[in-house]
Amino acid sequence: MARNGTDGATVGSDETLFAIIEQLRERDGAGVTELAAGLGLAKSSVHKHLRTMVEHGYAVNRDGTYHVGLEFFRAGEYARDRYDIYHAAKDPVDDLAAETGEMAWLIVEENGRAMYLYGSRGDAGVSVEAIVGTWRHLHVNSGGKAILAHLPDDEVERILDAHGLPARTENTVTDRGELRAELDRIRERGYAVNRSEDLHGIHAIGAPVRHDGAVRGALAVAGAARRLARDDREADLAERLLTATDDVEVNLAYQ
Amino acid sequence: MARNGTDGATVGSDETLFAIIEQLRERDGAGVTELAAGLGLAKSSVHKHLRTMVEHGYAVNRDGTYHVGLEFFRAGEYARDRYDIYHAAKDPVDDLAAETGEMAWLIVEENGRAMYLYGSRGDAGVSVEAIVGTWRHLHVNSGGKAILAHLPDDEVERILDAHGLPARTENTVTDRGELRAELDRIRERGYAVNRSEDLHGIHAIGAPVRHDGAVRGALAVAGAARRLARDDREADLAERLLTATDDVEVNLAYQ
DNA sequence: ACTCTTGTTCCCCTACAGCGAACGTGTTTC
DNA sequence: GAAACACGTTCGCTGTAGGGGAACAAGAGT
Numbered sequence: 001m002a003r004n005g006t007d008g009a010t011v012g013s014d015e016t017l018f019a020i021i022e023q024l025r026e027r028d029g030a031g032v033t034e035l036a037a038g039l040g041l042a043k044s045s046v047h048k049h050l051r052t053m054v055e056h057g058y059a060v061n062r063d064g065t066y067h068v069g070l071e072f073f074r075a076g077e078y079a080r081d082r083y084d085i086y087h088a089a090k091d092p093v094d095d096l097a098a099e100t101g102e103m104a105w106l107i108v109e110e111n112g113r114a115m116y117l118y119g120s121r122g123d124a125g126v127s128v129e130a131i132v133g134t135w136r137h138l139h140v141n142s143g144g145k146a147i148l149a150h151l152p153d154d155e156v157e158r159i160l161d162a163h164g165l166p167a168r169t170e171n172t173v174t175d176r177g178e179l180r181a182e183l184d185r186i187r188e189r190g191y192a193v194n195r196s197e198d199l200h201g202i203h204a205i206g207a208p209v210r211h212d213g214a215v216r217g218a219l220a221v222a223g224a225a226r227r228l229a230r231d232d233r234e235a236d237l238a239e240r241l242l243t244a245t246d247d248v249e250v251n252l253a254y255q
Numbered sequence: 256m257a258r259n260g261t262d263g264a265t266v267g268s269d270e271t272l273f274a275i276i277e278q279l280r281e282r283d284g285a286g287v288t289e290l291a292a293g294l295g296l297a298k299s300s301v302h303k304h305l306r307t308m309v310e311h312g313y314a315v316n317r318d319g320t321y322h323v324g325l326e327f328f329r330a331g332e333y334a335r336d337r338y339d340i341y342h343a344a345k346d347p348v349d350d351l352a353a354e355t356g357e358m359a360w361l362i363v364e365e366n367g368r369a370m371y372l373y374g375s376r377g378d379a380g381v382s383v384e385a386i387v388g389t390w391r392h393l394h395v396n397s398g399g400k401a402i403l404a405h406l407p408d409d410e411v412e413r414i415l416d417a418h419g420l421p422a423r424t425e426n427t428v429t430d431r432g433e434l435r436a437e438l439d440r441i442r443e444r445g446y447a448v449n450r451s452e453d454l455h456g457i458h459a460i461g462a463p464v465r466h467d468g469a470v471r472g473a474l475a476v477a478g479a480a481r482r483l484a485r486d487d488r489e490a491d492l493a494e495r496l497l498t499a500t501d502d503v504e505v506n507l508a509y510q
Numbered sequence: 511a512c513t514c515t516t517g518t519t520c521c522c523c524t525a526c527a528g529c530g531a532a533c534g535t536g537t538t539t540c
Numbered sequence: 541g542a543a544a545c546a547c548g549t550t551c552g553c554t555g556t557a558g559g560g561g562a563a564c565a566a567g568a569g570t
Contacts, residue, residue: 009519010307012557013268013527018311025333032548042529047549049527052265056273057390060365064548068334070363070370076331077388078280079323108325110315115325133332135312264550266527268558287517297560302518304558319517 013049016041020049021068024059029067076133083108085209085216086117088251093219094120096244100237102223103128104244107136107143107206109151109217112159114144117217139179140168142194142206143218148179149186150208150215156183171197191238192218196225203228205238207245211252219245268304271296275304276323279314284322331388338363340464340471341372343506348474349375351499355492357478358383359499362391362398362461364406364472367414369399372472394434395423397449397461398473403434404441405463405470411438426452446493447473451480458483460493462500466507474500 016039023035032050036043050066053059057071080086089106097104101122107114114136119128138144138159148156165174173179186192191207198204205228206220221237228234271294278290287305291298305321308314312326335341344361352359352375361373369391374383393399393414403411420429428434441447446462453459459477463470476492483489 009303010310011268011272011303013266014272014304014307015311016527017266017269017272018307018313021330025330028337033546043548044530044550045528048264048266049269051549052269052273054366055265056270057366057368058273067337068330070331070334070365070372072327072334073331073370073372074388074390075276075280075323076325076328076334077384079325079327079331081384082283082322110325111309111312113312115328117325117328129332129336133329135329267525268527271558288515298517299519299561300559306518 016045017049017053020046020053021058021072024066024068029062029065031065035066080117083117083217084255085211085248085252089209089217089219089248090118092244092247092251093118095247096120096219096221096240097122099240100221100223102221102228102237105131105143105206105220105222107141107147107218107220109138109144109147109215112138112162114138114141114147136198137163137166137168139165140172140194140198141220142192142204142222143220144206145182145186145192145194146206146208146218146220147215149183149192150210168198169196169200171195173197191241193234194220194222195229201225205234205241207238207241209245209248209252211249216252219248271300272304272308275301275308276313279321279323284317284320286320290321335372338372338472339510340466340503340507344464344472344474344503345373347499347502347506348373350502351375351474351476351495352377354495355476355478357476357483357492360386360398360461360475360477362396362402362473362475364393364399364402364470367393367417369393369396369402391453392418392421392423394420395427395449395453396475397447397459397477398475399461400437400441400447400449401461401463401473401475402470404438404447405465423453424451424455426450428452446496448489449475449477450484456480460489460496462493462496464500464503464507466504471507474503 019039020035023038024030027034032043032047036046050059053069054061057069059069060067085108086106093104093106097120103119103121105116106118108117116132116134119132121128136144138148160176165176165179167174173182191205194204196202201224202222203225204220204222206218208215209217209219219241221241274294275290278293279285282289287298287302291301305314308324309316312324314324315322340363341361348359348361356377358374358376360371362369363372371387371389374387376383391399393403415431420431420434422429428437446460449459451457456479457477458480459475461473461475464472464474474496476496
C-alpha cells in the first residue's frame with residue numbers, strides 16, 4: 001500500500017499519515033489535489049486520511065484548505081510537560097537570559113537528536129519562538145555536545161551510527177575521533193563550546209543537567225560570535241551557566 | 256482491520272495510531288503488552304505502529320516504556336504559531352492578567368470546539384499550564400460563547416448538531432433556545448459571562464476578537480466567583496477586557 | 511534452575527488501503 | 541451565459557499489507 005520497501009516492519013498507512021502532516025506544514029496548508037500530486041497518491045486516499053485526521057482534531061479544514069490541527073498542540077504540550085526538567089529549568093533559563101542579555105536554552109535528547117524545549121531572550125524579541133520545537137543533531141550545538149559527553153559510550157556510538165555527523169557550517173565537527181576528543185575536553189572543562197558550528201556568527205556554551213547519575217538535558221547560552229568570542233566573556237558566561245544548571249539540578253532533586 | 260463500523264470513509268490504521276497515542280497519554284507511558292490489552296489488539300500490531308512512530312519521532316522508548324514523542328511538540332508549536340492571533344494576543348493577555356491580577360486567556364475555535372491557546376496569570380503559578388492546550392465545548396466558557404455569538408447562524412447550528420450541549424456543572428446552558436437568547440445578549444452587551452458553567456467557583460467574562468468581519472478568537476478573564484461576582488468588579492473587568500481585545504485587533508490589523 | 515512476563519520477530523490470511531473513475535459544485539473564460 | 545475547467549468528495553473493485561497468532565529471546569522474580 002505504502003511505498004516502503006525494506007523498512008523492517010512498519011505501518012505504511014502511518015507513514016502516509018506522517019507524510020501528509022509534513023506536506024501540510026511545508027506548504028502551510030494545502031488542498032487534496034495538491035497533496036495527492038505532491039505525494040504521488042490518489043486523491044481519494046489522501047482524502048480518506050484527511051477525513052480521519054479532521055475527525056480526531058489532527059487537521060482542520062479552514063476555507064477549503066486543510067491545515068495541521070490543534071490536537072497536535074494538545075499532544076505537544078503533553079509531550080513537553082512530561083519532562084520534569086522543563087518545569088525545573090524554566091525559571092533558571094529566564095534568569096540566565098536576563099542576567100547575560102543573551103539567548104538561553106533548554107535542550108533535551110530524544111531518539112538521538114536534540115530538541116529545543118524552551119528558550120528565553122534577554123532583550124525580548126520573537127526569534128526564540130522560531131527555534132523552540134525544532135530538532136538538531138546533537139553534535140552541532142553546545143547543549144547537544146554537553147549531553148553526548150555524559151551519555152554512556154555505547155549509546156553515543158548508536159546515536160552516531162543512526163544519525164551520522166553531517167555538517168551545518170564549515171566549523172561543524174564531522175570526524176568521530178575529533179568529536180570523541182572534544183567530548184573528553186567537555187567532561188574536564190565542565191561545559192561545551194560551539195563556535196559557529198550550527199549557524200554562522202553564532203557562538204554558544206552549554207552545560208549538562210544531571211540527575212540520579214544520568215544526563216537529563218542541557219542549558220546553553222548563545223549569542224553573536226563577536227561578543228562571545230572574548231575569553232573573559234566566556235569565563236563569565238560559563239560561571240553563570242554552571243550556576244543555572246546547578247539551580248536546575250536542585251529543582252529536580254526537590255521535585 | 257480496525258473496528259470502525261460505519262464511519263463513512265476513514266483509515267482504520269490511522270484510528271489505531273490515534274488510539275495508541277491516547278492510551279500513551281492516559282497511562283503516562285506504557286508497554287506493548289499493556290497497550291495491546293487496553294486496545295484489544297495483537298501485540299504485534301501495536302508493536303508495528305510503535306516502531307513506525309518511533310522512527311518518525313512521534314514516540315520514544317525510554318527505559319523500556321513507550322511515551323509520546325517530541326515530534327508532537329514540534330507539530331504542536333507549528334499548529335499554534337499558524338494562528339496570527341496568537342502572536343497578536345500574547346502581550347495583551349499578559350498585560351490583562353497583570354492589570355487585573357486574575358487569569359487571562361486566549362481561546363480559538365477549531366472544528367467546533369474551543370482550545371486554550373495561551374494563558375497568563377497575574378500572580379504567577381503553574382495552574383495556567385494545565386489548561387493551555389486543552390479542548391472545551393464552546394458553550395461552557397465565556398470565550399467560547401463570545402465566539403459562538405459572532406459566528407454565522409448556520410455554522411452555530413452545525414456545531415451544536417455535532418457536539419451538543421453537554422453539562423459541566425448545574426449552571427451550564429444546555430438548552431438551545433436559552434443559548435440562542437444568551438448569544439443575543441452577548442452581541443448587545445459586547446461580552447459574554449460565565450458563572451460557574453464550566454468549573455465550580457470560577458466565573459469569567461470573555462469578548463470576541465474580530466478581523467475582516469469574522470471572529471478570530473476570544474480573550475477571557477477568569478477568577479474566583481467570590482471576587483468576580485460583584486457588579487462593580489464585572490464592569491471594571493469588562494472595561495479592561497474590551498481594551499485588550501481592541502489591542503489585539505489593532506495588532507492583527509498591522510500584522 | 512525454574513517460571514513468568516515482557517518485547518520482538520515471523521508468517522499466514524483476508525480485510526481494507528489505495529486506486530481510478532464518476533459525480534457534484536463552484537470558478538474562470540471567452 | 542454556457543462551456544470548460546478545477547476542485548473536493550463519493551463509490552466499488554482489487555491486491556497488498558495490516559492484523560493476528562504463535563514462536564522466540566531476554567530479563568525479572570522466586
